[in-house]
Structure formats: C-alpha cells, structure tokens
Amino acid sequence: MEMTVQLTIDCSDPQKMVAFWAEALGYVPEPAPDGHATWRAYWAAMGVPEEELPAGAGDIPESIIDPEGRGPRVWFQEVPESKAAKNRWHFDLKVGGGRDVPLDVRIQRVKATVERLVKAGATVLRIKDDPEAGFYAAAMQDPEGNEFDIV
Numbered sequence: 001m002e003m004t005v006q007l008t009i010d011c012s013d014p015q016k017m018v019a020f021w022a023e024a025l026g027y028v029p030e031p032a033p034d035g036h037a038t039w040r041a042y043w044a045a046m047g048v049p050e051e052e053l054p055a056g057a058g059d060i061p062e063s064i065i066d067p068e069g070r071g072p073r074v075w076f077q078e079v080p081e082s083k084a085a086k087n088r089w090h091f092d093l094k095v096g097g098g099r100d101v102p103l104d105v106r107i108q109r110v111k112a113t114v115e116r117l118v119k120a121g122a123t124v125l126r127i128k129d130d131p132e133a134g135f136y137a138a139a140m141q142d143p144e145g146n147e148f149d150i151v
Helices: 014-025 039-045 103-119
Strands: 006-011 063-065 073-078 091-093 123-130 135-141 147-150
Touching: 006 014, 014 063, 014 073, 014 091, 014 103, 103 123, 103 135, 103 147
Parallel strands: 006 073, 091 147
Antiparallel strands: 063 073, 123 135, 135 147
C-alpha cells in the first residue's frame, strides 16, 4: 500500500505561516499543479465551487514542500478560531549536530538559527542552557504562537 504524509496546521494567516515555516524548515512554497498559475485556478479547473473558496484562498501557495522530497508536505489550513492552548505536538529543529559535536559549536548553531528565525517572525520563549548535561536549546513560538524547539 502506498502512503504519503501531510502535516496540516490550522492557522489564521496561511501566507504568513508559509513564509515563516519555509524559512524555518528549508522548504519552498508548493507551486500549483499541472501548470496552473495558482492553486485557486487549479481548484476551479477541478470543479471546486467558488462559494467554497474564501477570498484570496489559493492565490498564493498555502502549502510548503521539501525541495529534496524527503520531508512531508505541510499545509496551512485557514480556520476561524485562534490557537487556544499549548500544542500537543511540536517541531524540533535539530541544527546542533548531536552529542558528537562539541557543545560550543552546537550552541553557536542554535543561536544562529534562533537569530535567523526571530528575524523571520518567531519569539524566544526560553533558553534551555545546562552545560553540565551538555545541553543547549531554545523554546520558541512561530508567528501564530505555535511552540517549537531549536536543538
């Protein structure tokens, strides 16, 4: 049986989330299929009624893909309600290189990624710094408040 995996993330602003998470994960916005100019044009060609498409839906990509084809597709689904509680899942962006890499190098890698993602719209929640345990990480939030870690 063939299976693919898609991660669907509810949000209020798909375009903002596409831009942020494409930067964070090294993904790219997913182009519309079959040579269509936009996803909206594709959906219209597939027979999706116009009244089912909110204003602006599909004019700009609402999903991102791994350009190497290894990771799952991520779709940012617009929903009317806002985030109400802590995530039950989160991304760990493992940029440090693991315990075989010296702690000072891992710290520099984490700090550089934190700085890059803050510029892209993330917020630092806390730094987890435990040199005795050889551990350094950052807990962060994306532009809509979803938690993730940089390790």
